[in-house]
Amino acid sequence: MIHASALSKTFQVHKKSAGFAASFKSLFRREWLNKQALQNVSIDVEPGEIVGLVGANGAGKTTLVKILAGIIHPTSGEARVLGYKPFDRHNDFRRQISLIMGQKAQLWWDLPAEDCFLLLREIYQIPHPEYRRSLDYLIEAMGVKDQLNIQIRRLSLGERMKMELIAALLHKPRVVFLDEPTIGLDLSAQMAIRKFISDYRKENKPAMILTSHYMEDIEKLCKRIAIIKEGQIVYDGGLSKVIDKYATQKILSVAIDVEGQPMPSEKDLKLAHVQGVAIDGNIVKLNVERKNTTTVASSILKNFKIKDLSIEEEEIGNIIEALIRKDKK
Amino acid sequence: MIRYIRLYANFLRFSFSKAFEFRIDFYFRILMDIIYYAVNILFFKVIFLHSNILAGWTEAQVMVFVGAFIVIDALNMTVFANNFWAMPSLINKGNLDYYLLRPVSTLFFISFQDFAANSFVNLLIAGGILVWTMIQYPDPISILNLVLFLFLILNGTLLYAFVRLLFVLPVFWTHSSRGLDMMFWGFARFMERPHQIFYGAVRIILLTVLPFALMASLPTEVLFSSSPWPTVGYCVLLSCVFFISVLGLWRLGLRSYSSASS
Numbered sequence: 001m002i003h004a005s006a007l008s009k010t011f012q013v014h015k016k017s018a019g020f021a022a023s024f025k026s027l028f029r030r031e032w033l034n035k036q037a038l039q040n041v042s043i044d045v046e047p048g049e050i051v052g053l054v055g056a057n058g059a060g061k062t063t064l065v066k067i068l069a070g071i072i073h074p075t076s077g078e079a080r081v082l083g084y085k086p087f088d089r090h091n092d093f094r095r096q097i098s099l100i101m102g103q104k105a106q107l108w109w110d111l112p113a114e115d116c117f118l119l120l121r122e123i124y125q126i127p128h129p130e131y132r133r134s135l136d137y138l139i140e141a142m143g144v145k146d147q148l149n150i151q152i153r154r155l156s157l158g159e160r161m162k163m164e165l166i167a168a169l170l171h172k173p174r175v176v177f178l179d180e181p182t183i184g185l186d187l188s189a190q191m192a193i194r195k196f197i198s199d200y201r202k203e204n205k206p207a208m209i210l211t212s213h214y215m216e217d218i219e220k221l222c223k224r225i226a227i228i229k230e231g232q233i234v235y236d237g238g239l240s241k242v243i244d245k246y247a248t249q250k251i252l253s254v255a256i257d258v259e260g261q262p263m264p265s266e267k268d269l270k271l272a273h274v275q276g277v278a279i280d281g282n283i284v285k286l287n288v289e290r291k292n293t294t295t296v297a298s299s300i301l302k303n304f305k306i307k308d309l310s311i312e313e314e315e316i317g318n319i320i321e322a323l324i325r326k327d328k329k
Numbered sequence: 330m331i332r333y334i335r336l337y338a339n340f341l342r343f344s345f346s347k348a349f350e351f352r353i354d355f356y357f358r359i360l361m362d363i364i365y366y367a368v369n370i371l372f373f374k375v376i377f378l379h380s381n382i383l384a385g386w387t388e389a390q391v392m393v394f395v396g397a398f399i400v401i402d403a404l405n406m407t408v409f410a411n412n413f414w415a416m417p418s419l420i421n422k423g424n425l426d427y428y429l430l431r432p433v434s435t436l437f438f439i440s441f442q443d444f445a446a447n448s449f450v451n452l453l454i455a456g457g458i459l460v461w462t463m464i465q466y467p468d469p470i471s472i473l474n475l476v477l478f479l480f481l482i483l484n485g486t487l488l489y490a491f492v493r494l495l496f497v498l499p500v501f502w503t504h505s506s507r508g509l510d511m512m513f514w515g516f517a518r519f520m521e522r523p524h525q526i527f528y529g530a531v532r533i534i535l536l537t538v539l540p541f542a543l544m545a546s547l548p549t550e551v552l553f554s555s556s557p558w559p560t561v562g563y564c565v566l567l568s569c570v571f572f573i574s575v576l577g578l579w580r581l582g583l584r585s586y587s588s589a590s591s
Contacts, residue, residue, distance in 0.1 A: 011587055070429065070430070072586060072587060072588055073586075089435075091432040094431060098430070099427075104423070104426065111343055111346075115343060122339050123336065123433055
C-alpha cells in the first residue's frame with residue numbers, strides 16, 4: 001500500500017557566518033550547502049500495519065513522510081502510495097490519505113471545530129449520512145462532544161489535538177501518516193490518543209506510519225519499526241527483534257538478603273563484566289554484558305547472600321535511543 | 330465546477346462570521362477605502378478644473394474610468410487581497426502542507442479561502458460610484474458596449490489577480506516577498522491612470538508585459554468605442570496568457586517547495 005524505493009532528498013541551504021560583514025558579503029556572493037535529508041530510503045507498509053519511524057531530530061523522518069504524502073518532491077527514487085505517485089497529487093490519491101502533524105494545526109483557528117468538519121465534508125465530498133456516522137463515532141471515541149462548538153483557538157492543546165485527529169480521519173483514509181501526534185501533550189491526553197489510534201487501526205485497517213519521540217507511543221502502537229539515522233534507514237523490522245539484534249546488555253536484578261550482614265557497596269558489586277550498578281534499598285540492578293550474564297550471575301550467588309535474582313532484557317526504548325544516538329549499525 | 334461553487338459558499342459563510350467578530354477592524358477598513366475612493370475622484374476633479382480634456386477623454390469619461398478602477402480595486406480587496414497577503418507566509422513557514430493534501434485545487438483554495446467580508450461593503454460603495462459616474466455621462470451608451478465593459482471589468486479583476494500572483498509566487502525561491510510586493514504596488518498605480526497619457530515604451534509595457542492598461546483603461550475605451558471587438562479579444566487573450574503563466578510558475582514553485590522542518 002505504501003512503497004518507497006531508493007528515495008533521496010537533498011535540500012540546498014545557504015551558509016552564512018554570523019555578523020554584519022558576513023550578511024553584507026552574502027548580498028554579492030553566497031555559499032550553498034547540499035543537505036542530504038534522505039539517502040536511498042526504501043520501505044513498504046501493508047494495510048492494517050503501523051510502522052514506527054524513529055530517529056533523532058533532523059534524521060529525515062518528517063521529510064520521508066512529506067514525500068510519501070505528496071507535499072515535497074523527492075530528488076530521486078520512486079514512491080507509490082495506493083498505486084499513485086504522491087507528488088502528482090491526484091485527487092483520488094488525496095481523498096484516501098491523511099497526515100496529522102502534532103506541531104502544525106490543520107484546523108481553522110477562528111472557527112468552531114464543527115464548522116471545520118463541515119468544511120472538510122465539503123472538501124472531501126463525504127455523503128451526509130456517512131459524514132454523520134463517521135463524526136459520531138470519532139466524537140464518541142475521543143470524548144469531545146462538549147467542545148464541538150468552541151473556537152479552535154480557545155481549546156486546550158490536548159482537545160485541539162483530538163479535534164485534529166477527528167478532522168484527519170473523517171474521510172476514512174486508507175493511508176494515515178502520524179507525525180508526532182502526542183508531542184507536548186500531558187500523560188492522560190497521550191494515553192487517550194494512543195488508545196484511539198490503536199482502536200481506529202483495529203477497526204479500519206489503514207496503513208499507518210507513525211513518527212514519535214516518545215518511545216511509549218512506539219512500544220504501545222507498533223509491532224514494526226524503522227530506525228532512521230542521518231537520512232538512512234539503519235533498521236527495519238520487528239520491534240521485539242531489536243533486542244535480539246542490538247541489545248548488548250542484560251539486567252541482573254538482585255534482592256540482597258541484608259539480615260545479619262551489611263549491604264554490599266557499589267564497589268563490591270562492580271564485578272568483572274558488570275557495566276553499571278544501580279542500588280535502590282536492598283535491590284540492585286546490574287547492567288551486564290549479554291554473553292557473560294551467567295558468569296556474573298554465578299559470581300553473585302557465590303559472593304553474596306541473596307533473596308532473589310532475575311535476569312531481564314534491557315528496556316527497548318534505551319536500545320533504540322542508543323541506536324539513534326551512537327554510531328551503531 | 331458546482332463543487333467549487335459550494336466550497337466558495339462555505340468560504341463566504343465563514344469569512345462573514347469571522348469579520349463580524351472583529352468589529353473595529355470592520356469599520357476601519359470601510360473608512361480606509363472610502364478615503365481612497367474620495368482621494369482618487371478629487372484628484373481627477375482637480376485636473377479638470379484646469380483642463381477640459383485629458384488624453385482625449387472628457388471629464389465624464391474619466392469619471393467612468395475612475396469608477397471602473399475603483400470597482401476593480403474593491404473586487405480585488407474583497408476576493409483576493411487577504412489571500413495574497415497570506416500566501417508568502419504560507420509558503421515560507423511550511424503552512425502550505427495541509428492545503429496540498431486536500432483533494433481540491435490548492436491554488437484555488439489559497440486564493441479564495443479568505444473573503445474580506447468587511448471590504449464587501451466597500452464593493453457596494455464602489456459599485457454605487459461606478460453607477461453614479463455612468464449616470465453622469467451625457468451621451469447614450471449601447472447595451473452591447475455596456476455588457477462588454479462590465480465583462481472586461483471582471484476580466485481586468487482577474488488579470489490584476491494574475492499579475493499580483495506573478496509577483497507573489499517567486500517567494501518559493503526568494504523566501505522573502507517584500508521587495509517584489511513593493512514593486513507590484515508601485516506598478517499597480519498605473520492602473521489608476523488612463524493609458525493614453527503615456528507614450529512610447531511605457532505605453533507598450535502597460536499594454537503587454539505589465540498589462541495594467543488592460544484592467545480599467547481599455548475596458549473604459551471599449552464602453553465608448555464603435556468597434557470594441559478587437560480590444561475585447563486582445564484583453565481576453567492576454568488574460569489567458571497570464572493565467573497559463575501563473576499555473577506554470579505555481580507548478581514550478583511546488584517542485585521547489587521545501588516545506589519547513591516540524
